[in-house]
Amino acid sequence: xxxxxxxxxxxxxxxxxxxxxxxxxxxxxxxxxxxxxxxxxxxxxxxxxxxxxxxxxxxxxxxxxxxxxxxxxxxxxxxxxxxxxxxxxxxxxxxxxxxxxxxxxxxxxxxxxxxxxxxxxxxxxxxxxxxxxxxxxxxxxxxxxxxxxxxx
Ligand code: RB5
Numbered sequence: 001x002x003x004x005x006x007x008x009x010x011x012x013x014x015x016x017x018x019x020x021x022x023x024x025x026x027x028x029x030x031x032x033x034x035x036x037x038x039x040x041x042x043x044x045x046x047x048x049x050x051x052x053x054x055x056x057x058x059x060x061x062x063x064x065x066x067x068x069x070x071x072x073x074x075x076x077x078x079x080x081x082x083x084x085x086x087x088x089x090x091x092x093x094x095x096x097x098x099x100x101x102x103x104x105x106x107x108x109x110x111x112x113x114x115x116x117x118x119x120x121x122x123x124x125x126x127x128x129x130x131x132x133x134x135x136x137x138x139x140x141x142x143x144x145x146x147x148x149x150x151x152x
Pocket of ligand 1: 008010043066067068069070071072
């Protein structure tokens with residue numbers, strides 16, 4: 001599996017830690033390093049850049065890290081067909097895949113430490129959408145999303 005990852009200036013160290021963790025786990029991590037080519041960039045354009053690569057199918061899973069994880073989740077969710085959630089605990093990370101079928105995990109480098117972040121990433125990667133009772137709920141989200149994008 002290939003996972004795309006990026007961060008803003010608040011999370012450079014944690015991103016490096018997660019990239020190393022993914023590679024150690026046998027998962028290819030593609031670091032977009034938007035900041036490297038756009039110094040001073042803010043989290044919205046960084047998150048948007050990654051979300052477009054989920055939307056167009058280049059990657060199936062992405063990780064975005066900022067100070068809180070909140071801004072990255074908000075901007076990723078503005079891209080049609082992309083679903084992101086901020087997780088700072090393992091249970092939520094599992095449910096983000098199993099119940100919500102989200103492709104993008106966001107975390108806050110100012111909220112959690114590197115060891116918990118690594119555990120969260122591992123749990124999230126090991127989890128898949130379970131369908132069942134969650135399927136009509138996710139389908140409803142897609143329907144409402146389509147409605148929202150069409151009406152504006
Ligand atoms: C810092 O720019 C901070 O606002 C950002 O990293 C993030 O926490 C936003 O949600």
